[in-house]
Amino acid sequence: MGAFVLQWRSVRVVFGVGSLDRLSDEVRRLGAERALVLATPGQRRIADEAATVLRSLAAGVYAEAVMHVPIETVRAGRESAARLNADSLIAVGGGSTIGLAKAIALETGLPIVAIPTTYSGSEMTSIYGLTDGGVKKTGRDLRVLPKTVVYDPTLTVSLPPRVSATSGLNAMAHCVEALYTRDLHRVRSHFAALGIRALARSLPIVVEAPANLDARSHALKGAWLAGSALNEATMGIHHRLCHTLGGSFNLPHAEVHAVVLPHATAFNRDAAPEAMRRIAGELDAPDAAQGIYDLAIRLGAPSSLSEIGMRQKDLDRAARLATENPYENPRPVEYEGVRQLLEEAYNGTRPARPS
Numbered sequence: 174m175g176a177f178v179l180q181w182r183s184v185r186v187v188f189g190v191g192s193l194d195r196l197s198d199e200v201r202r203l204g205a206e207r208a209l210v211l212a213t214p215g216q217r218r219i220a221d222e223a224a225t226v227l228r229s230l231a232a233g234v235y236a237e238a239v240m241h242v243p244i245e246t247v248r249a250g251r252e253s254a255a256r257l258n259a260d261s262l263i264a265v266g267g268g269s270t271i272g273l274a275k276a277i278a279l280e281t282g283l284p285i286v287a288i289p290t291t292y293s294g295s296e297m298t299s300i301y302g303l304t305d306g307g308v309k310k311t312g313r314d315l316r317v318l319p320k321t322v323v324y325d326p327t328l329t330v331s332l333p334p335r336v337s338a339t340s341g342l343n344a345m346a347h348c349v350e351a352l353y354t355r356d357l358h359r360v361r362s363h364f365a366a367l368g369i370r371a372l373a374r375s376l377p378i379v380v381e382a383p384a385n386l387d388a389r390s391h392a393l394k395g396a397w398l399a400g401s402a403l404n405e406a407t408m409g410i411h412h413r414l415c416h417t418l419g420g421s422f423n424l425p426h427a428e429v430h431a432v433v434l435p436h437a438t439a440f441n442r443d444a445a446p447e448a449m450r451r452i453a454g455e456l457d458a459p460d461a462a463q464g465i466y467d468l469a470i471r472l473g474a475p476s477s478l479s480e481i482g483m484r485q486k487d488l489d490r491a492a493r494l495a496t497e498n499p500y501e502n503p504r505p506v507e508y509e510g511v512r513q514l515l516e517e518a519y520n521g522t523r524p525a526r527p528s
């Protein structure tokens with residue numbers, strides 16, 4: 174047996190229908206007694222529900238989280254935490270809310286309990302993002318890794334089918350890229366493969382029957398596995414490209430992931446044959462890229478960059494931005510290939526059959 178180095182991060186995971194009821198115990202377990210509950214304005218109801226569960230342990234609710242974590246919102250959130258003398262943060266929501274909690278924790282060191290209500294997987298990572306002066310920066314820091322994650326599938330039932338589909342494909346993207354990263358340990362690649370399977374089986378049921386708690390549970394389990402895999406892996410062309418498209422062209426995060434994933438997978442097809450076999454196997458499809466494309470269509474997710482607001486005249490600039498700094502990817506990332514990938518994603522054509 175070969176030697177290896179594996180850094181296990183310690184995140185406590187509480188999973189199951191009704192687990193929100195355990196929130197007070199989980200906060201006390203951290204030694205905290207004044208928790209600030211964070212949410213987006215649209216999820217205020219769930220934030221209030223969490224505050225009700227917490228009773229005297231709730232210091233207040235700050236429901237101002239917005240997409241891309243603008244620095245102004247972070248400052249206001251930090252002031253709110255200081256004013257209320259908060260000793261912990263409860264992030265109830267998707268990647269935007271968890272992102273706000275991370276940005277506050279980065280400076281204050283306050284412990285985070287995350288209660289994810291989408292499939293972004295952010296709750297399992299030490300990756301943070303912050304938009305300052307119109308530029309989104311990302312980084313990794315262990316201070317932002319939640320101490321505890323409470324997964325309650327009941328809270329995801331209200332997630333609309335289109336958001337469920339795109340957010341689920343965002344999670345699948347973490348698994349796909351984790352499977353061809355150079356530094357992924359076998360245990361983590363198992364997480365990624367199980368994540369693809371759980372998502373591919375559950376998402377079609379979730380979009381057809383949003384209140385199906387069994388399917389919701391499996392989708393959330395897929396998100397947990399995906400976030401865990403993402404935390405350990407170096408991301409390749411797919412995440413870099415989505416970051417460029419979201420950050421510089423203001424396209425919606427999960428929808429960009431849903432559109433680009435089949436094409437980024439096809440881009441790497443010949444350079445990562447073992448990963449492709451594994452992805453296709455978990456999807457029960459003959460080809461990984463085509464299998465993901467067909468799943469996205471079945472889920473009713475957007476399939477082209479044109480339909481989510483990208484302009485054709487910006488494709489050259491996007492390809493230049495995505496290739497100006499070198500990064501790791503199974504296939505070398507060069508302008509011509511990326512421009513072609515973007516053209517296919519713009520048109521939303523089904524990836525060609527492997528030759």
Ligand code: NAD
Nearest residue numbers: 213215241267268269290291293295298300331332426427
């Ligand atoms: P989001 O958090 O913006 O949520 C999308 C929409 O769904 C919002 O309007 C939200 O209010 C709504 N919503 C959330 N839960 C709901 C529910 N249960 N019912 C009804 N509506 C609900 O989007 P997202 O896709 O979860 O996250 C995207 C953000 O997360 C991006 O900024 C991205 O960069 C970040 N992200 C970070 C990581 C990481 O590891 N740091 C990983 C993935 C995504």
